[in-house]
Amino acid sequence: MRALLSNTYLKIMGVGLFLLLLAYLSYASLVFGIVETSWHTAIDAFTQFDGSNEHIVIKEVRVPRVLNALSVGICLGIAGTLLQALTRNPIADVELFGLNAGAALFVVVAITFFGISSLTQFTWIAFLGAAVSGVIVYLLGSLGRDGMTPVKLTLAGAAITALAASARHGMMVLNEKSVDEVLFWLSGSVGGRKLEFLESVFPYMLSAWVLAFLLARPIQTLLMGDDVAKGLGQRTLLVKLAAGAAIVLLSGSSVAVAGPIGFVGLVTPHLARFLVGIETRWVMLYSGLLGAVLLLAADIAARFVAKPAEVPIGVMTALIGIPFFIYVARKGLDKG
Amino acid sequence: MKGYLTLRPGKGLSSFHLHKKTLLVTAVAALLTFVMAVISLGMGEIKLSPLDVLRVLIGMGDEQQNLLVQQFRMPRIVVGILVGASLAAAGAIMQGVVRNPLASPDILGVSGGASVAAVTFLLFFETVSIKWLPPVAFLGATLIMFLLYGLAWKKGVTPLRLVLIGVGIKIAAGAVVTMLITFSPFLLQNKAILWLTGSIYGVSCADARMILPWTVGLILLGALMARRVNIQQLGDDISMSLGSAVQRDRFFLLLICAALTGTAVSVGGEISFVALLAPHIAKQLVGPSFGNALPLSALIGALIVLIADLIARVAFSPIDIPVGVFTSAVGAPFFIFLLYRNRNR
Numbered sequence: 004m005r006a007l008l009s010n011t012y013l014k015i016m017g018v019g020l021f022l023l024l025l026a027y028l029s030y031a032s033l034v035f036g037i038v039e040t041s042w043h044t045a046i047d048a049f050t051q052f053d054g055s056n057e058h059i060v061i062k063e064v065r066v067p068r069v070l071n072a073l074s075v076g077i078c079l080g081i082a083g084t085l086l087q088a089l090t091r092n093p094i095a096d097v098e099l100f101g102l103n104a105g106a107a108l109f110v111v112v113a114i115t116f117f118g119i120s121s122l123t124q125f126t127w128i129a130f131l132g133a134a135v136s137g138v139i140v141y142l143l144g145s146l147g148r149d150g151m152t153p154v155k156l157t158l159a160g161a162a163i164t165a166l167a168a169s170a171r172h173g174m175m176v177l178n179e180k181s182v183d184e185v186l187f188w189l190s191g192s193v194g195g196r197k198l199e200f201l202e203s204v205f206p207y208m209l210s211a212w213v214l215a216f217l218l219a220r221p222i223q224t225l226l227m228g229d230d231v232a233k234g235l236g237q238r239t240l241l242v243k244l245a246a247g248a249a250i251v252l253l254s255g256s257s258v259a260v261a262g263p264i265g266f267v268g269l270v271t272p273h274l275a276r277f278l279v280g281i282e283t284r285w286v287m288l289y290s291g292l293l294g295a296v297l298l299l300a301a302d303i304a305a306r307f308v309a310k311p312a313e314v315p316i317g318v319m320t321a322l323i324g325i326p327f328f329i330y331v332a333r334k335g336l337d338k339g
Numbered sequence: 340m341k342g343y344l345t346l347r348p349g350k351g352l353s354s355f356h357l358h359k360k361t362l363l364v365t366a367v368a369a370l371l372t373f374v375m376a377v378i379s380l381g382m383g384e385i386k387l388s389p390l391d392v393l394r395v396l397i398g399m400g401d402e403q404q405n406l407l408v409q410q411f412r413m414p415r416i417v418v419g420i421l422v423g424a425s426l427a428a429a430g431a432i433m434q435g436v437v438r439n440p441l442a443s444p445d446i447l448g449v450s451g452g453a454s455v456a457a458v459t460f461l462l463f464f465e466t467v468s469i470k471w472l473p474p475v476a477f478l479g480a481t482l483i484m485f486l487l488y489g490l491a492w493k494k495g496v497t498p499l500r501l502v503l504i505g506v507g508i509k510i511a512a513g514a515v516v517t518m519l520i521t522f523s524p525f526l527l528q529n530k531a532i533l534w535l536t537g538s539i540y541g542v543s544c545a546d547a548r549m550i551l552p553w554t555v556g557l558i559l560l561g562a563l564m565a566r567r568v569n570i571q572q573l574g575d576d577i578s579m580s581l582g583s584a585v586q587r588d589r590f591f592l593l594l595i596c597a598a599l600t601g602t603a604v605s606v607g608g609e610i611s612f613v614a615l616l617a618p619h620i621a622k623q624l625v626g627p628s629f630g631n632a633l634p635l636s637a638l639i640g641a642l643i644v645l646i647a648d649l650i651a652r653v654a655f656s657p658i659d660i661p662v663g664v665f666t667s668a669v670g671a672p673f674f675i676f677l678l679y680r681n682r683n684r
Contacts, residue, residue: 143678158441161506165611167673173664176533321514325507329490332503
């Protein structure tokens, strides 16, 4: 299939357009909501802060929300691209592979048994959970002669998710008082999270982005198959490990900031490939941008769907993503 | 035919081959289930010896023992047996149809569909009698099965598509349940979470009576279709050339599977991995022929839930842990073992 944006000039233009779109969505996210404001107020909140309700909302609630959505969206988009390339599985996603469930379980264990509530510790625990479940699912999915197959991976992911979920539920039943705070976190949201959440993990996010782009070219080679890549002199194991590390950093830090949010990483690489073709570097860039767009849009929509209550954004993305997932699964896996 | 017992009632119009080993193993499993039930009836805050329990069962216990056993513990034990049997039978059917030893109604989202329906009911129809919960869960499971089947349909349903789409549907169901729970008041949240993990805490005689006909009837129906399941396991091409209506049979079998799942979920919530575990144990014992394996799976499922529930009741007393936590603790490692054993399939 020919890509929509066929030459580099168009691709760069596309990036520009996406940045404009992101700017507009950020503005919308800043201004619209239960407390309606205008851009005047938004600017005033920073230039001449007067302590009014609206100014506080903008500074304390909306700005963190926009920044969270942007950075988590980029992370999820890039993680999706890496994951789909690494597993050569077009329906790979952090949610399907149990990374989210693992991170969530670890956090609930930390809250229930160790009474941990500090942000920095939260971050590390989420990382650890994502890494552990990711490694388990990856190993389980690649057992056997024919290596990693989509069905094996999907089933392994589903089983680990089921195990993590029931362990988590069990703990929540045992420890009723923590249910409320954990539940909100578990449903995934970019709102209501303070800026410190993001600040503490942003260095990891940034380094993972850089790592991912450095890996783009080796991964392009790897996509031709392990044997070809080896024949071309690539140390495939090293590339895979590095990609794995990047995925864990990306998904772990997004979980730490926003809780489990699935299916963004499933959708974006497909859309990105539709726009820019198969060159990994462009796919990654576009997938990251699309992730941010998707998450910002979903977050804005989440405020209005069930006003005045808010739909958890993880639920929104799952409900958007699953029809897409089913479409891809139906279309056939062999074509990738 | 050595090793078989042949029955020819009437004048040879029909005949049954009964596998002797299967009969023996099934009888032992039934006995074990009974023993386990008796032990479980005696355990708890006030302990009764198995002998006392037996005395109550034949109507010779004193008043206090009667009350304790018949009113408080019996419903839970009976429901445990029925739920376990339903789940295991549903799992056996699904594994036969999907031809993937790792598939089961809980992993493919059928239980999830029942949960969505049930949680919606629990949260939004608070004033309506709880008696309506089973039909609602049942409806949810059936609708999801239709949806799953429809979405996986593309000139027929292949097991591969069924598995992938099933997993997707399971996650979608999970998302909807999360959304419903987040919107609901705190008190109901705990109720819903408890129910979601799978718990047979606080069931009543009415629950048991309600699901008994379903469980028994559907398992019998499944047993009657045993030959079709055996044919399904040969793969689409062979079964079609044998003259079997593969897609039609698959559809009916999956419908029975959905009904069994709905029955179990309606009173027990999402008790995971029983449906996966029990059929495998049964097949290990009596071989893959579905007619032999189905009744035994049901008994083993009942046994698993009974044991898990006993642990759930006693181990963390006075807190009642959901049974589902224990079935997962046993089931998930087993699932991993299965993945390993089927690695070259």
